[in-house]
Every structure is written in C-alpha cells, then in structure tokens.
Amino acid sequence: MNVNQHTPMASPYGQPQPGYGQPGYAPLDGGYPAPYAPYNGPASSYQPGAQPQGPVRGPPTSAPPPVSAPQPYNQYSHSQGDMQNGPPPMTQAPPRSAVSQPYNQGAVNLSGPHPSYPQHYGAPPSVQQVTNQMTGMQITSGPPTPAGPGYGKCGWVYTWFSPSLSYFCFTSGSFGQVRGPQPGYAGPYPGQPNYGAPAPALAPPTQKRLDPDAIPSPIQVIEDDKAKSTEPFTTGVRGQAPPLVTTNFQVKDQGTYVSHAVMFIRCTAYNMPCTADMAKQSQVPLAAVIKPLATLPPDETPPYLVDHGEGGPIRCNRCKAYMCPYMQFIEGGRRFQCGFCSCVTEVPPHYFQHLDHTGKRVDCYDRPELSLGSYEFLATVDYCKNNKLPQPPAFIFLIDVSYNAVKSGMVSIVCQELKTLLDCLPRENPEMDSVVRVGFVTYNKVLHFYNVKSSLAQPQMLVVSDVSDMFVPLLDGFLVNVNESRLVIESLLDQIPEMFADTRETETVFGPVIQAGLEALKAADCAGKLFVFHTSLPIAEAPGKLKNREDKKLIGTDKEKSLFQPQVSFYNTLAKECVAQGCCVDLFLFPNQYVDLATLAVVPVATGGSIYKYTYFQAQSDQERFLNDLRRDVQKPVGFDAVMRVRTSTGIRATDFFGSFFMSNTTDVELAGLDCDKAITVEFKHDDKLSEETGALMQCAVLYTSCSGQRRLRIHNMAVNCCSQLADLYRNCETDTIINFFSKYAFRGVLNNPTKTVRDTLINQCAQILACYRKNCASPSSAGQLILPECMKLLPVYLNCVLKSDVLLPGADVSLDDRSYLRQLISCMDVTETHVFFYPRLLPLIKLESGSLPVAVRDSEERLSKGGVYLLETGLHLFLWVGASVQQELLLNIFGTASFSQIDPSMTSLPVLDNPFSQRLREIIASFRAERSRYMKLMVVKQEDRAELIFKHFLVEDKSVSGGASYVDFLCHMHKEIRQLLS
Numbered sequence: 001m002n003v004n005q006h007t008p009m010a011s012p013y014g015q016p017q018p019g020y021g022q023p024g025y026a027p028l029d030g031g032y033p034a035p036y037a038p039y040n041g042p043a044s045s046y047q048p049g050a051q052p053q054g055p056v057r058g059p060p061t062s063a064p065p066p067v068s069a070p071q072p073y074n075q076y077s078h079s080q081g082d083m084q085n086g087p088p089p090m091t092q093a094p095p096r097s098a099v100s101q102p103y104n105q106g107a108v109n110l111s112g113p114h115p116s117y118p119q120h121y122g123a124p125p126s127v128q129q130v131t132n133q134m135t136g137m138q139i140t141s142g143p144p145t146p147a148g149p150g151y152g153k154c155g156w157v158y159t160w161f162s163p164s165l166s167y168f169c170f171t172s173g174s175f176g177q178v179r180g181p182q183p184g185y186a187g188p189y190p191g192q193p194n195y196g197a198p199a200p201a202l203a204p205p206t207q208k209r210l211d212p213d214a215i216p217s218p219i220q221v222i223e224d225d226k227a228k229s230t231e232p233f234t235t236g237v238r239g240q241a242p243p244l245v246t247t248n249f250q251v252k253d254q255g256t257y258v259s260h261a262v263m264f265i266r267c268t269a270y271n272m273p274c275t276a277d278m279a280k281q282s283q284v285p286l287a288a289v290i291k292p293l294a295t296l297p298p299d300e301t302p303p304y305l306v307d308h309g310e311g312g313p314i315r316c317n318r319c320k321a322y323m324c325p326y327m328q329f330i331e332g333g334r335r336f337q338c339g340f341c342s343c344v345t346e347v348p349p350h351y352f353q354h355l356d357h358t359g360k361r362v363d364c365y366d367r368p369e370l371s372l373g374s375y376e377f378l379a380t381v382d383y384c385k386n387n388k389l390p391q392p393p394a395f396i397f398l399i400d401v402s403y404n405a406v407k408s409g410m411v412s413i414v415c416q417e418l419k420t421l422l423d424c425l426p427r428e429n430p431e432m433d434s435v436v437r438v439g440f441v442t443y444n445k446v447l448h449f450y451n452v453k454s455s456l457a458q459p460q461m462l463v464v465s466d467v468s469d470m471f472v473p474l475l476d477g478f479l480v481n482v483n484e485s486r487l488v489i490e491s492l493l494d495q496i497p498e499m500f501a502d503t504r505e506t507e508t509v510f511g512p513v514i515q516a517g518l519e520a521l522k523a524a525d526c527a528g529k530l531f532v533f534h535t536s537l538p539i540a541e542a543p544g545k546l547k548n549r550e551d552k553k554l555i556g557t558d559k560e561k562s563l564f565q566p567q568v569s570f571y572n573t574l575a576k577e578c579v580a581q582g583c584c585v586d587l588f589l590f591p592n593q594y595v596d597l598a599t600l601a602v603v604p605v606a607t608g609g610s611i612y613k614y615t616y617f618q619a620q621s622d623q624e625r626f627l628n629d630l631r632r633d634v635q636k637p638v639g640f641d642a643v644m645r646v647r648t649s650t651g652i653r654a655t656d657f658f659g660s661f662f663m664s665n666t667t668d669v670e671l672a673g674l675d676c677d678k679a680i681t682v683e684f685k686h687d688d689k690l691s692e693e694t695g696a697l698m699q700c701a702v703l704y705t706s707c708s709g710q711r712r713l714r715i716h717n718m719a720v721n722c723c724s725q726l727a728d729l730y731r732n733c734e735t736d737t738i739i740n741f742f743s744k745y746a747f748r749g750v751l752n753n754p755t756k757t758v759r760d761t762l763i764n765q766c767a768q769i770l771a772c773y774r775k776n777c778a779s780p781s782s783a784g785q786l787i788l789p790e791c792m793k794l795l796p797v798y799l800n801c802v803l804k805s806d807v808l809l810p811g812a813d814v815s816l817d818d819r820s821y822l823r824q825l826i827s828c829m830d831v832t833e834t835h836v837f838f839y840p841r842l843l844p845l846i847k848l849e850s851g852s853l854p855v856a857v858r859d860s861e862e863r864l865s866k867g868g869v870y871l872l873e874t875g876l877h878l879f880l881w882v883g884a885s886v887q888q889e890l891l892l893n894i895f896g897t898a899s900f901s902q903i904d905p906s907m908t909s910l911p912v913l914d915n916p917f918s919q920r921l922r923e924i925i926a927s928f929r930a931e932r933s934r935y936m937k938l939m940v941v942k943q944e945d946r947a948e949l950i951f952k953h954f955l956v957e958d959k960s961v962s963g964g965a966s967y968v969d970f971l972c973h974m975h976k977e978i979r980q981l982l983s
C-alpha cells in the first residue's frame, strides 16, 4: 500500500474527481481535484496544534490585526477594529451576574464597518488571521442569572458588556455539550461541569475568544430532548409539540387532536397566533411539512383502510372535509357539525350511530376515522379520472446507450441489475406478484423500442429515427407482465450491452425519450413511472435540444438566477402533459460534464419524481451507491395520479407549497407520482381570526392510485393551539421545521433573486423573529444582551448552515449542476433530512456499545481529537475521519492494521473484522444507510490528507472556504442585526 497514494476524490456532490481529464475516465494521477485545491491544498492550511484541540484555551498568541487589513473571509468578524470605548481588558473574568454588571450602552459596536458579503473566491484566511480576527472579543461563561420577573422563562440570555470583556449569562438550561471521554481532551472545560458555581475559575485570565461552549449547542439540545422523551408520545392533547426529529419516539395515537399524523406532519408552531397582525409581528413562518406516504417504523401500525361503501367517504357538505375526529355529532347522531367550517351535514342512514352520554358515537373507537389521526378511505369511481377505475400502473425503463453510457459501464450494470430487480416491483401484498407492467426503450440520437411479448422467442427492436414527433411504434408487446415475459426480457437485457458495445454515437436526445414513455402510458391508458438513465447534455437535433450555457462569471451577479431556470420552455409543456397522464419521471444522471440539470429536472420535479446524480460514474467505485439507489427507487411504495388538498379551520388557509409537484390552481397539489420519501412543505396565512377555544385544525387528504391500481384517499389530521400572547407562540415553535421551511423558501427564491438578496432576506426575517421575542416576551434588560427563545436558541446556528450552503454561497468547486441538484433534493426533504443535511451528525468512535450510539459532538474542527476516529453523516454523504495520532487499538479494531499510513483512503467499505468494535461500527454504518432515502457512499478521510478539505466542508460551525461565517461570528452578527431592529 502506498502511503502517498491519493484518494480518488468524490466531492460532496460527485464533483470532478482528481485528475479526471475531459474525456478520460480513469484518475490520471490521483491529484487533488481542481475544485478543492484552489488554495495550495489543505496541507498548507492545516497547522497541527494551531487550533485548540480541547476546551481549555490558551492565552492569545497574536498581536491585534492591522485594522486596515481586508478580511474578506470573515463576513461577520468582530475584529478589534470593531470594538471601541470599552473598559480596559480585565485580567480575571469576574463571576458576576448579568444584572449586576456595569453596562456601557453602545460600548460594543458589533457592526463596525458594514461587513461586505464575502468574496467567493478570495484567499482563505491563515490560521493566524483567523486568530487575529477573534482577539477582539473576550468571553467568559457566567453563572445562571436570576434576572428579574419573567425573565428567561423560556429564554436564553447572552450579554455582551464590552469589547474586551464579553459576558454570557444563562437563565435556563445548561450549555455546552456533554462530551464523552475523548482521547486528547484535557478534561472538563470551563463552565460545563458546574455552570451554576460562582467563579469560572478555569477560564484563563487572558482568554480572547468567544467560547463556543458558551453558546447554544445543538448536541446539548438534541440530547436533552432525548432524555426527556422516554415515554411514548400520546397524541390526545391539542397543540402539544412532539419530541424533536432527532429523538426516536413511539406514538400512541389518540387521534382527537395532534394524532398519529405527527409521524407524517411537522409544524413550525404548535401554537399559532390568533390574528394576522400577531403573525406578522412575530415573523414566525406558519408552515407544516407533510410526508403523506411516509414509511412508519416497523413497530407502528400502518394507517387503516376504511370503506364507506358505494357512497364513498362521508364528507362535510360545504368544505368537503373528510370524516374525522373533529366532526361533532349532534341531534342524537343524525347530523354532524364540521370542525373546519361549522357547516352541519346529514349523516347518511348507513352511517348512523347512537351517541353516548358524552355526545360521542358509541362506535367511536371501532372506527379509525373517528378516533385516529391518520387513516385511508377506499375511493369510489367518482374519485377516478374519467369516472373509470384505474388500470394498474406501468414502469418503463429508458436507457441511454450512447458512447459515454456504455463506456462507463452504466448500461451493462443497469441491464444486469434489472434481471433480478424486476422481481421486486412494488406490490400491496408480499405474497402476491406485482401487477405493475414493464417496458423497455434504449436511445442515443434515435429511440429503440422493444417488443417483449411472451409469445416471442426473441425480443424485437423497432427503431424510431424521426424524433421530431414521437410516437410508439408498437402497442401490443411493449408493456408486459414480468412473469409472463420473463425469458424474452432476460434475453433482451443480456443483448442490450452487447448490441451497443461498439457504439461511437456520442449525442443524445432527452425530450423525445420522455415523450416516448408518456405516449406509451397514454396508449395503455394507465399511470406509471419512467426510469431514465441519462448521461449528457441533449445536443442532438430534437425537441428539447439544449445548449451549454454554464457560465461561472454569472455567479454572484444579478443574472445568476437565470442559470437556475430552464433554458427552454419545452419541458414545462411536456411536464404538464405528464402530470395529466400520471406519468412520473425518475432521472438517473451519469454526467461527465455540464448537463444543465436545471432544465433536465423540470419534468422530474413537476411529476413528483426523483433525481439521482453520479458525476464521473465509475463502475468500481460508484456501482454500490447507484445499485442501492436504484433498488430502493424501484421497490419503494409509491402512489400515482395523486392530488393533495390541505383543508384548514376558518381563519387560516394554505397559501404556498414547496416540493416536487405541479399546480394548475391555487389549492390542488398534483403529483403524477408520490413516493414514501417525498415531503411537501405548506405555508399557512390568516384570512380571518382564529379562536383560542377551538384552535386551528388541518386535514391533509391525498387521493392516489396504489401500486395495485386501487384508488384511495389518505387522510392526516392535525390540530394546534391558538394564542393571543406572543410568548405562547415562542414557547411552542419547532426550529428544525422552521429551518426546513426557510431552506425551501430560500432555495426557491434563487430562481428570481440574486443569492445575496435571498441571504439578506433570511437574515432579516430571523432577526425580526428574535427581535420581536426580545421586545415582547423577555423582560427589560440591556441591549447588550442577546436573548433567544428557549426553543429557538438554535435558530442562528442552523440558519447560518442554510446561508452558507452550496446553493446560497457556493465554493469555487461547486458546479451549477450541483447547485441545481441540491435545490431539487432539499425541496422534497422532510424535517429529519434537512436537519441532518444542514447540521451533520458527527460521532466520536470511542466506546461502541450495542443498542446505543455514542453522543455526537459539534460540527467543528476543534471537537476532533487527533487520537480519535469520527463518523460524519449528512444523509447524502458518509465520512470516516481518522486522526493523525490515532490510537493503535482503534486502527487494529477498525482497519486491521496498526499503522495510520497503511490505511487505504480509497476504500468504500470497511474490512470485515472479527472483533466487537468492527462489528458494531459496521452495524452503525448499515443502520445510518437504512435510515436514509439515498445510499451514502463511505469515504475514509485521513487527517492532513487532501480529502480532508471535503470533509471540513461539513464542519458547519467553522468558517467555510467559500466565505461562510463561523457559528460564533454569525451569532455576533445576528445580535447586531437584532439590536439594530430594536434601536
């Protein structure tokens, strides 16, 4: 094994790999990829020992920076130049409470010269510069502060008293994070173990840095929530906020109020303002993230199927809400009053039931629709297109067989895999065969259709070379049942790689490929899904032909937004036709260069499809990820021809929607396909007053065709409280969901606005949220204090992660296709996925016990010990970071070698070793992969190796090379913004 061997790099989104030359496929010399090596590589910027390794911070080692020095890298830096008029530096941080501290109004000018937004591609700061920038602020963590009546009831307080001595005070909760014994850590750090004690004696007298342990820790919040959520979550209480998405919890569905729907719906606020004015004042977005077909944990019962007979589901006469626990039966059970619109509707005779002495129907607990939050109705023919019961859906596989597709190995891998995968098509009953029919097309500049009728001895190919007006040249024998045509299909899948093995055709079409699949579904009069395996920019003469318009010079300019929009309108029109037919398009991309993902994604996005991207696909290193994605994508539960409608109490209504779907009016979300992984974020606005008494109800109804061809309605009901006091709102918010909303809102915003405007808007709205809290909910205190609502204390750190994401603040290495890809991925994510994506999970691998995971550490380089090994997971990526002085025992247990230099960073799976540590680690990796909708390829990163820069991209509390602020700096910036709003 060669110590100097460089890992072939897969950058976060499948960036160009090291030394990949343009048309070659093999890594040339393993050199560092241009994208990640703009600054002489990481080796030069990494200075062992320069970063604090543990919590004990040393005295300052640097002089104040030259005030005139440009600091493009630290957008919210608080350098010494920003600080004026403070008292002289103190040598010992005194243990004083916030109220007793002398306060010097205006002493801290955190704004200084207005921070310009970062140069995207400027030089990175040296460690020295970074240290210099930090020296202006001195922080000591202080004791909890009894700061007056009502003070900090649900708040979290920080105080900046002076430029040279900043003082943090806490009124609630603990701070810092609990760290396990980690090699390399010096021991307890200031403040953490006994923050209630008076003197932070451990604080070094000349400490110069804002202590990251003294600001809200995501890990602490996550762990605290886990600790208090040991009982099953009972859903009978309206407005009760569920545990965080990072906490595993069981649900006892008592339907009446929040309901089982908590597994399907997350809200930004579980106590909504009664009036529009109040909502506007707070600026807290009112939204729900709904994942209608979410897969439940194995120990949860899937929604029951209810059949109301020929008349179909019972509904309110006026608003058409479906029967649910919010309907109040009156007049002895002969009528019911709608909880949404108050309209009274007759109970049909077949549904009549007597009421008990409390007014409840006596069959209440026998009927899911009267007692549970989530359930399904069998739909009648009235709910079907053209009043006709649907046909079972079809899957059509359309495979690019151009030069690049064949050469990379993609074609043979797909064909080989389909032979077994076709036995795993979705089915309702595992005992039965799937009724989904299949069809096959290959293409480059022309399309090849295949007749795989069971009566044929060999498949037949029909070529359509006129792609200008696509038609399907055969009807009988194109869509077939797998079992009936098995031999012909296998023969076809064996022959395809051979047929095109020597192709020299490099050009492809794309529009006609989707048209072909759509026409085939139309001809068969069914809904279905197209699986398109595609490699390149479709430049061949055909409808939907594209040109290369990638222009890095536009990034950061007002014209940048045009790059996120489709370059032709052809695909919008095509998407509309696909939606009308229930034709969902899943796109697997294998690009070696720009493919204009923004345009190719139009149809998948509008049809509820998924996009997968394998840049510089190589069979050897990427096959595992691709095959796992493909297997999951083909097998996962999916509904077709779906329409989602969200009904709400009078007073609010759903006004905006985010996700992969199509809308032809303002209320119906149309999804040609809706699978178990897709989430839709819905924003609500007031159109009247809500009442504290009744709260706010919402009902999400999704009409869809199941994979067996049955028309159904899935219903989720949710109820939240309503409040007339802002403090109640701020006590019942869910920051993780707010971040999900903001990220989707922002990532859609880049279609029409410069990214800087989008970032500024986000910062401003969050500052307004926090300023409103400060002004209306916290008791009067000095402006030098930063006071955050308890359940929003992580808003700044998470918001910063959104702001410095590659969509809003791309590094020089991030391609336009990558950014478009990320936009699409995030637009469909649920709250769990956005959470781990924006704030990755970083686990120290010390003691691995079965049944539990080590407590995570914060995403910052200074949390890493050189002697340790860490696992980092984002939901899309998986890294194993190995410290340069890693303990031999760890190496032997994980890699089976005693030497750091012997670790092969190109490995994508860990060796199977017969020791408990290795077994448990592999189990953990497998469980992480199973939790996510996309397969995460493992990347081993050795400290000080070139690949480390990619890994560091995900240490989101640190500054990023693209100019994103560190958490500490951003918190200071937010404080400044809030103060400006309050002054």
Ligand SMILES: [Zn+2]
Binding pocket: 316, 317, 318, 319, 320, 321, 338, 339, 340, 341, 342, 343
């Ligand atoms: Zn109604």
